[in-house]
Amino acid sequence: MENKRLHIIKATLINVCRFLLAAVFIFSGFVKAVDPFGSTYKIQDYLEAFGISAWFPSFFPLLGAIALSTLEFALGVMLFFGIRKGTATLLTLFLICFMTPLTLYLAIADPVSDCGCFGDVWILTNWETFTKNIVLLLAAFVAFKWRYLIIRFISPKSEWLASLYSVIFILILSIYCLIHLPILDFRPYRVGVNIREDMSIPPDAKPGVYESIFILEKNGERKEFTLDDYPDSTWTFVDVRTALKEKGYEPPIRDFCMKSLETGDDITAEVLDDKNYTFLLIAHRIEGADDSNIDLINEIYDYSVERGYAFYCLTSSPEDEIEQWKDKTGAEYPFCLTDDMTLKTIVRANPGLALIKDGTILKKWSNNEFPDEYVLTDSLDKLRLGEERSTDLHKIGWTLLWFILPLSLILGLDLFLVKRSARLAKENQRLINPLIKNKMRKNIVAGNWKMNKTLREGIEFVKELKEILAEDKPNCEVLVCTPFIHLASVATILEVSAIGVGAENCADKASGAYTGEVSAAMVASTGAKYVILGHSERRAYYGETAGILKEKVKLALSNGLTPIFCIGEVLAEREANKQNEVVYTQLADSLFDLSVEDFSRIVLAYEPVWAIGTGRTATSLQAQEMHAYIRSVIADKYGKEAAENTSILYGGSCNPSNAKELFGNPDVDGGLIGGAALKAADFKGVIDGFKA
Ligand code: 13P
Numbered sequence: 001m002e003n004k005r006l007h008i009i010k011a012t013l014i015n016v017c018r019f020l021l022a023a024v025f026i027f028s029g030f031v032k033a034v035d036p037f038g039s040t041y042k043i044q045d046y047l048e049a050f051g052i053s054a055w056f057p058s059f060f061p062l063l064g065a066i067a068l069s070t071l072e073f074a075l076g077v078m079l080f081f082g083i084r085k086g087t088a089t090l091l092t093l094f095l096i097c098f099m100t101p102l103t104l105y106l107a108i109a110d111p112v113s114d115c116g117c118f119g120d121v122w123i124l125t126n127w128e129t130f131t132k133n134i135v136l137l138l139a140a141f142v143a144f145k146w147r148y149l150i151i152r153f154i155s156p157k158s159e160w161l162a163s164l165y166s167v168i169f170i171l172i173l174s175i176y177c178l179i180h181l182p183i184l185d186f187r188p189y190r191v192g193v194n195i196r197e198d199m200s201i202p203p204d205a206k207p208g209v210y211e212s213i214f215i216l217e218k219n220g221e222r223k224e225f226t227l228d229d230y231p232d233s234t235w236t237f238v239d240v241r242t243a244l245k246e247k248g249y250e251p252p253i254r255d256f257c258m259k260s261l262e263t264g265d266d267i268t269a270e271v272l273d274d275k276n277y278t279f280l281l282i283a284h285r286i287e288g289a290d291d292s293n294i295d296l297i298n299e300i301y302d303y304s305v306e307r308g309y310a311f312y313c314l315t316s317s318p319e320d321e322i323e324q325w326k327d328k329t330g331a332e333y334p335f336c337l338t339d340d341m342t343l344k345t346i347v348r349a350n351p352g353l354a355l356i357k358d359g360t361i362l363k364k365w366s367n368n369e370f371p372d373e374y375v376l377t378d379s380l381d382k383l384r385l386g387e388e389r390s391t392d393l394h395k396i397g398w399t400l401l402w403f404i405l406p407l408s409l410i411l412g413l414d415l416f417l418v419k420r421s422a423r424l425a426k427e428n429q430r431l432i433n434p435l436i437k438n439k440m441r442k443n444i445v446a447g448n449w450k451m452n453k454t455l456r457e458g459i460e461f462v463k464e465l466k467e468i469l470a471e472d473k474p475n476c477e478v479l480v481c482t483p484f485i486h487l488a489s490v491a492t493i494l495e496v497s498a499i500g501v502g503a504e505n506c507a508d509k510a511s512g513a514y515t516g517e518v519s520a521a522m523v524a525s526t527g528a529k530y531v532i533l534g535h536s537e538r539r540a541y542y543g544e545t546a547g548i549l550k551e552k553v554k555l556a557l558s559n560g561l562t563p564i565f566c567i568g569e570v571l572a573e574r575e576a577n578k579q580n581e582v583v584y585t586q587l588a589d590s591l592f593d594l595s596v597e598d599f600s601r602i603v604l605a606y607e608p609v610w611a612i613g614t615g616r617t618a619t620s621l622q623a624q625e626m627h628a629y630i631r632s633v634i635a636d637k638y639g640k641e642a643a644e645n646t647s648i649l650y651g652g653s654c655n656p657s658n659a660k661e662l663f664g665n666p667d668v669d670g671g672l673i674g675g676a677a678l679k680a681a682d683f684k685g686v687i688d689g690f691k692a
Contacts, residue, residue, distance in 0.1 A: 011471065014149045017139035021092055022079035024136060029073025031119040032065060033174040035182040037348040039065035042116035049111035066174045070167060071095075077166040079143070082152030083159040089144035096140045100133040120186040149471050158414035162407060169403050181348055181366045183395045188252045189346040189354075189361060196272040196359035198253040208248030215239040258314060258336040261322065267336065271310065272359040277380045278310040281333065283351035284343035286317040286325045290350065290367045294329040300353070301333045303376050313351075316340035355385065362386065418692075441647045443476035443663070444603060444670040445687045446564060447677025448504060448532060448651075449483060458486040459493065464680040466497045474498070475690040476670055480677070481532050481564070484518045491527030502530025502564065505538060508551040520552070520559040531556050532672070534566045534590065536609045546589035553590060557598050564603045564672065565591060566651070567630075571610035579608070580629055587633060596638045604648045605672040606630060611652025613674060620661045623650045627667035656685025663689040 032039045043061040047053035075095070078088035106115060107126040115129040124132065143150065154162055177183055185191065188198060201207075214225045216235035225231060258268045271278055281297060283289040304311040311333045315322065322335050347354055349366035356362060363385050365371065371385065380386030453461065462480060469478060481502035482490050491501045507517035523531055533552050538544045544552075549565075556563045567586040569579040583606070591602065606626050611618050618626070627648045635643035650662050651672035662668055671689070676682040 010146065011149045011151075014142055014146045015151055017142045018079050018082075018089075018150050020139050021136060021143060022076045025072045025076030025079065025092070027076075028118050029069045029071070029076055029170060030173075031121045031184075031186075032069035033073065033170050034177055034184050035119050035186075035348060036062065036065050036069070036174045036178050037344075038119050038182070038187075039069065039116065041344055042112075045112045045116075066171070069174060070170050073170040074163060074167050078163060079150075081154045081159065081162055082150045083154060083163055085147040085150045085152070089140065089147045089150070093140040093144045096133060096137045100130070100137050103130040103133050106130070146467065149467060151471070154411060155414050155418050157417065158410060161410050165406055165410060166403075169406075173399070177348075179366065179368050181352070181364055183399060185364075187345050191361050191364060193253075194358075194360045195253055195256055195356070196269075199251055199256060201249060201251055205249035208244055208250075209246035210242050211245045213241050213243050215241075255339050255342045257342075258312065258338055261319065261335040261337060271312070271356075274310060275358050276309060277304075277307075277355060277357050277362075277386065278312070279304050280346075280354045280356060281311070281313040281351055282343050282347045282349075282354060283313060283315045283317075283325075284340050285321075285350065286313075286315045287321040288350055289325070291325075291329060293367055293370055294331075296370045296372060297351070297353075298330060298332075299373065300370065300376070301331075303373075307379050309380070312336050314338045314343055314346075316343060355380075357386075440645045441669055443690055444479060444647055444649055445474070445476050445659075445683075445690070446479035446481055446502065446530070446532075446605075446649065446670070446672050447683055448481045448535070448672055448674050449486075449677065450504065450537070450674060451483065452678055453483075453486070455485055455489065458482055459489055461678075461680060462490050462493050462499070465683065466494060466499060468680055468684050469499060469687070470497070472684075474687045476687065478687055479530055479564075481530060484523070487523065487526035487528050495527065500530060501526075501528045502532060502562075503528050504532050504535070506531050506533070506552055506556060506561070508548045508555065510555060520555040520561055523556075524559040524561055529560075529562060530603075531561045531563055532566065532605075533563045534586070536566060536568055536570075536607060536612060540609075546586065549590040550593065553594070553602070557594075557601060562601055562603060564605050564649070566605045566607050566672070568607040568609050568612075568652070574608065574610060579626065583626065583630060584633055587630070588637075592637055596642055599634075599638055600642055600645060602646065604630060604646060605651050606648060607651035607672060609652075613653070615653050617653040617655075617658050617662070618650070620658075620665055623662055623668055624665035627665065627669075631667055654686060656682055656688070659686040659689025 040061045043064050044053065047056060047061065071091075072095075075088055075092055078084055079092065103115060103126065106112065107130045110126060113126075114123045115126060117124060117129055117132070152159075173183075189195070211226055214227075214230065215238040216223060216225055216231065217238050218231075218235045222238060223235075225235075256268065257266060258271055259265070260267050279300060281300075301311050313331065313333050313335045314337075315335060316337065316339060317325075325331060346352070347364050347366070349368075351367055353365040353370055354361055354363070375383075375385065377383070449458070465478075465480070477500060478498065479500040479502050480490065480494075481504050484503060484505075487501065487503060494501055503518070503523040505518075506520040506523050507514060509517065509519065510521065511519055520531065531552075533556065534544065534549045553563050553565065567583050569582040573579055573582045587604075591599065594602070606623070608618050608622075608626075610616065627650070630648055631643045631646070634646055647669040648667060649670045649672045650668050651674070653675075654662060654671040654673050655676040659671060663670060671686060673683065673686050676686050
């Protein structure tokens, strides 16, 4: 009970971590995709701050920005739906492990002022980013360590479709926002903003507090002082600087300034106060501006002259570059100088166009969508683009719809397919074997570790298996049969689980001076309930004869253990078509002395020796034929009911890829698994052979 509660708490915690990571990654991937140029500038900032920008080709920052947003978004979606839990959680952990020390360095050295994790939507200080990464690192570690407890919301069959759609969606979104402008604008210069108002400081706003820092020198030592601790005259003055002591109100726009190239005057106020329309052609570096639309730009300029609107080109480029542009394009419009970063912030295109009126931004265009003569058909006050409007809400709606609708369709289809295949599997089973409806015998998948795993490895394995199966309940009974030394520890760990424990052998004597032997009673005292007897390896290497096995079976039964009794022919016997004969003799010589009650407590395992550990599985037909034969032998000896109630397992190179087919046979009631039982994921794959 206590363990169950603990399990629920653990599963809840892990899924909370997974959803937290999913939300952060989807959000940060999305906001980066919406503004690919913004992320590009950020990557450029980083490369310059680290002095390594020359190492990379010029297209690298843009490529990196798109790749990063795609990776983050896809990882977020995978974590959200529980797709490829191992890969998704490992990649997440790697990513955050890389980011955390980097952000610690940023916080300490402060080479760039904001990390750019969430674009312009949510600007964090470097220390905030580092703290956020520590939280995410913990969540990523928890999600990775216990990834098996992550609940999945989509079947493995459809998960690739959901991941693929997410990648395609985010790539198309990035490309769309590159060609046009960001569909969502979180920057200070979004449509609808009044630049003049957002530059002004309200009269009641708290101003910033600054102080003077004096640099003084004495005996060759330089020190900094403020007015409060200014020293005596033995110190000599060197320099003074002003430092911000307390941050005051900062208006959203602080850096908008237009300096006329012609007159050298600051014409910002004049432009922002103009009650008429003004076109601002924005080319943060005119030498890098796309000149494919120069004719259109000149047409817009002619249109604005004709209609009496102002038109300026804003750039941060030097005069000679501007002159070159004029020569190349025949530009007649006036130029103004504005800060490079401000221009990049206003419009994410080079060149871009903005229409303002009375200081308010009415519309922005990228180079690829400048208005032409078919749009500018009349004076602006008569056109829709001359009206002030904000379009973000319906854009958010459309974007979400483009993501959520197809994804919901995929999920719906997945649900339909899962239900349909479960129904078909049930129907098929009934068709193959009408008795299956009333099948009393158990389906069992038992692992035989043989001589593998140290105690520690064994304990880790069962803990992992227990978690996996607690999350995804098996459709059959599951056993682990371990070497003697593991039994007590493994049985304790699995006490409150649905997984049974068995030994791989027991002595043919009840007790006494048999050095090195382990009795059935000792096995039972560990909490184990099963014991494998008659395995071909014990018959072949340790000389276990039918007579010895008969004793072992009796002792196991009398100590309350269920024997998993192994039978099977060697290759030469199969090739001589003597398999039925061999198997019959093995059964008869060791078991047919038992009463029907005792026999009903036996589980049989047919393990053709030529298939054990060889990778050469018996075909599904060979297995079914032999199992049906064994059942008929039991029916002859103990009656039809006993035969129908005996579980007969198949063993020999059974693995996740063939388990379903083998277990689909009406007389195959599960498997005794060797190699594929040594890794939890493989063993789970075999267990899933009983799933639809
Ligand atoms: P493999 O699954 O490795 O072939 O071993 C089968 C076996 O011997 C189980 O007892």
